[in-house]
Amino acid sequence: MGSIISTKNKINNYSQHLKKFINVPERLISEEITKDLKTKVVGNTIVTYESTTSTMDIAKKLAHTGFKNGTVIFAEEQTHGKGRSDHLWYCPKHKGLLFTLLLKHNMHPDHLCLLTGTIAVSITETIRETLHLPAEIKWPNDILIDGKKAGGVLVELEKGLKKQTIFLIGIGINVNVVENELPKQTRLPATSLAIENKEFIDRISLARALLQNVDKWYTILRDEHFRYITERWKEFCITIGKKLTITDCGKEYTGKVIDISNNGGLMLRLDSGQIKIFRGEHTTVKSISSNNRSY
Amino acid sequence: MDIIDKVKQLISIMNENDLSEIEIHEDVAKIRIKKSEIGYTPTISPSAVSSIPHPSKPQQVLPPQVLVKETENLAEIVSPMVGTFYRANAPGADPCVNVGDIVNEETVVCIIEAMKIMNEVKAETTGEIVDIYVNDGEAVEFGQSLFRVRPSQK
Numbered sequence: 001m002g003s004i005i006s007t008k009n010k011i012n013n014y015s016q017h018l019k020k021f022i023n024v025p026e027r028l029i030s031e032e033i034t035k036d037l038k039t040k041v042v043g044n045t046i047v048t049y050e051s052t053t054s055t056m057d058i059a060k061k062l063a064h065t066g067f068k069n070g071t072v073i074f075a076e077e078q079t080h081g082k083g084r085s086d087h088l089w090y091c092p093k094h095k096g097l098l099f100t101l102l103l104k105h106n107m108h109p110d111h112l113c114l115l116t117g118t119i120a121v122s123i124t125e126t127i128r129e130t131l132h133l134p135a136e137i138k139w140p141n142d143i144l145i146d147g148k149k150a151g152g153v154l155v156e157l158e159k160g161l162k163k164q165t166i167f168l169i170g171i172g173i174n175v176n177v178v179e180n181e182l183p184k185q186t187r188l189p190a191t192s193l194a195i196e197n198k199e200f201i202d203r204i205s206l207a208r209a210l211l212q213n214v215d216k217w218y219t220i221l222r223d224e225h226f227r228y229i230t231e232r233w234k235e236f237c238i239t240i241g242k243k244l245t246i247t248d249c250g251k252e253y254t255g256k257v258i259d260i261s262n263n264g265g266l267m268l269r270l271d272s273g274q275i276k277i278f279r280g281e282h283t284t285v286k287s288i289s290s291n292n293r294s295y
Numbered sequence: 296m297d298i299i300d301k302v303k304q305l306i307s308i309m310n311e312n313d314l315s316e317i318e319i320h321e322d323v324a325k326i327r328i329k330k331s332e333i334g335y336t337p338t339i340s341p342s343a344v345s346s347i348p349h350p351s352k353p354q355q356v357l358p359p360q361v362l363v364k365e366t367e368n369l370a371e372i373v374s375p376m377v378g379t380f381y382r383a384n385a386p387g388a389d390p391c392v393n394v395g396d397i398v399n400e401e402t403v404v405c406i407i408e409a410m411k412i413m414n415e416v417k418a419e420t421t422g423e424i425v426d427i428y429v430n431d432g433e434a435v436e437f438g439q440s441l442f443r444v445r446p447s448q449k
Contacts (some may be wrong), residue, residue, distance in 0.1 A: 021394040108438055109376055113410045141411040157376075157414040169414075264410060281377040282410035282434040 026176075028082065030076050032204045039215035041070035042101060045111050051077040051093070055100035056156060061167040063158040063262040067102060072211065074099040081172060090183050095192075097207055101169040101214065104160070113264035113280045116140050117233045118221045119153045119169055122214040124236045130209045133196050138188075139239035139266065140280060143173070147238075148191035150174050163233065171210075176200050210260075234260050244287045248278045252286060273280065301327065301446065310420045318395065327395060347401040372434045378409035390431075392442075396424045404442055407438045422446040 030046040038045050045068045052058060055073045057080075062071065077093040091098060107115070117274065126134035127143070127150075136144050137262045143151035151173035160166040173183075174192035182190045194200050220228050234240060237260060243252045254277065255268035265280040305328055308325045309317050318327040321397040374380070382390040382405055392404045426443035429435055 112376060112412060116410045116412060153411060157412060159417070250432070277309040279377070282379060285380075 006066065007098055010127070017169045021244060026203060027069060028097075028203060028207065031073075033074075033207050033211070034073035037211060039070070039212055040104070040219060042215035042218060042249070043072050043211040046072045046074065047287045048074040049076065051075065051079065053080040054078050054170075055098060056123075056154075056168055059100040059102050059168040060158055060172075063160045063168065066161065068086070069102070070215075071102045072099050073102075075240045079210045082169070091172060091174055092177055092181050094097055094176070095181070097173045097175055097210065099171055099201060099207075101167075101171070103167045103169065103218065105222065106168055107167075107218060109222075110263055111221075112141075114221060114226060114229055115155055115169075116153055117260075117264050118217045118229050119155070119171065119214060121229060121232045121236060123151055123153070123173065123210065124204070124212045125172065125217075126210045127193065130206065130211075131193060131197055131201070133193065135236070136238040137233065139237055139260070139285065142188065143193055144188070144238060145193075147189065149188040150191050150193055152194070160188070160264065162206065169214075170212055175203050175206065216272070223269045228266070230260055230262055233264070239266070247284045247286050249282050302328065303447040308427060326392055326420055330360050368448050369375060369442045370424065370444045370445070372404060372416065372420070372423065372444060374407055374412055374437060374439045374441055375416060376409055377405055377437050378412075378414070378435060379440065380429045380431065380433050380435045381406040381408060382427075391429075392418075394424050394427060397447075398422065398444065416440075416441070418444065 028048050030048050033046050034043065047058075049055070049058065052075045055075045055078065058073050058075075062073070062205070075098050078091070078098055081090060081098065088258070111225070116138060117137075120141055120143065123143050124137055127133050127145070133145055135150070135215075138144050138149075141153045142149055143153075151171065154170040154172075156168040156170070158166045158168055164247050172253065174190065176194045177192035178197060193206075217229065225271045240257050240259065243256045245252055253268060253270055255270035255276070257266055258275070259267040261267055261277050266278045266283060267275065268278065269275050304316050305319070305326065308314070308327065315393045322432065326448065348436070382392075383405075384406060391406075392398060392402065398404060400419050402418045403415045404418050404424070405416050407416055422444040424442055425445050428440050428442065435441065
């Protein structure tokens with residue numbers, strides 16, 4: 001695998017670099033990503049789009065066809081990139097890794113929640129191991145570096161042919177975005193891998209490394225080695241040790257997070273001293289106490 | 296005027312004018328009463344535009360003379376997973392369906408979210424939505440009834 005860091009592009013001089021970057025945009029090329037890709041399932045087919053509403057939209061249509069399991073759809077630009085709700089995901093053209101992975105998998109409902117964690121672990125581990133940046137997970141799906149959001153995961157379920165369950169795993173990572181291109185007024189402060197790395201990054205090598213890591217962790221999930229996933233999730237999860245307020249079934253609870261449960265839920269020591277486990281499926285993090293680092 | 300009086304008044308209007316069905320929309324609720332051979336089928340649901348949970352369940356406010364037609368062969372759409380029920384694709388957007396809407400097998404009726412896993416639930420039946428059991432944002436269990444559907448006549 002080639003170097004992930006694109007050494008010719010130093011980020012120190014923004015204006016000079018921007019000019020160079022706009023004039024010679026580095027493109028994601030399917031064949032380049034596929035070359036030397038060592039995976040069992042993920043990336044069996046790779047398709048890249050120059051611009052689309054959302055790779056999720058394409059994936060949904062594809063899910064109803066005889067697509068190859070592990071198909072990945074990249075887009076250089078999404079005009080309606082999805083986050084849940086009002087948090088639309090925006091990333092300038094040619095500067096992110098925005099893709100949807102389609103997986104056929106009949107998963108037991110109890111383990112469904114580990115899927116988000118599995119993918120979050122894959123992204124975080126890839127950033128740590130290839131770029132040596134201190135990436136962390138904000139439970140359950142945000143990828144942060146130094147408290148700023150660099151990426152995230154969103155999964156949709158679709159019934160494909162013969163009612164087969166298809167997971168559409170949407171991943172968005174800010175890779176070569178510079179400071180003045182970051183979206184303003186976001187829920188969390190934003191950043192990019194290049195800003196944190198102080199160098200631009202070869203997106204093709206990063207994409208390849210990421211797909212390989214997703215493949216590795218997905219295999220662990222498929223083989224039901226759930227403890228490996230929760231242990232790694234805990235290791236990367238910045239939410240553990242934080243005092244926060246969560247909403248669960250319409251009620252609010254405030255306490256300190258002491259653990260992640262085996263199926264991805266949160267274990268809190270409430271202010272009353274009581275220890276309570278919240279199922280991930282019904283839990284929303286409402287706010288982080290002000291005596292924590294803001295993130 | 297409370298909701299019981301309103302339903303009584305609507306039934307009077309139906310009888311006086313020989314109507315078989317009546318539906319009114321107000322700020323916080325929608326009331327629909329349909330006369331059939333054995334009585335009335337009332338449906339009271341939160342307004343499509345209101346995100347405020349309805350303060351009471353329809354069954355608790357029905358006047359005694361109104362009969363819920365339980366004998367009718369109605370279908371139910373149930374939750375395929377544990378999660379949080381959303382009536383719309385995004386906050387502020389119109390609900391996927393409202394009471395009275397006609398759905399087919401492919402109609403998306405709601406979203407169930409569990410830890411950022413979004414599941415669009417399809418009706419998987421053809422007919423008219425006659426009841427929505429769950430409020431927007433509420434937690435639901437696997438197999439829990441979400442909607443009641445009157446199947447289309449074949």
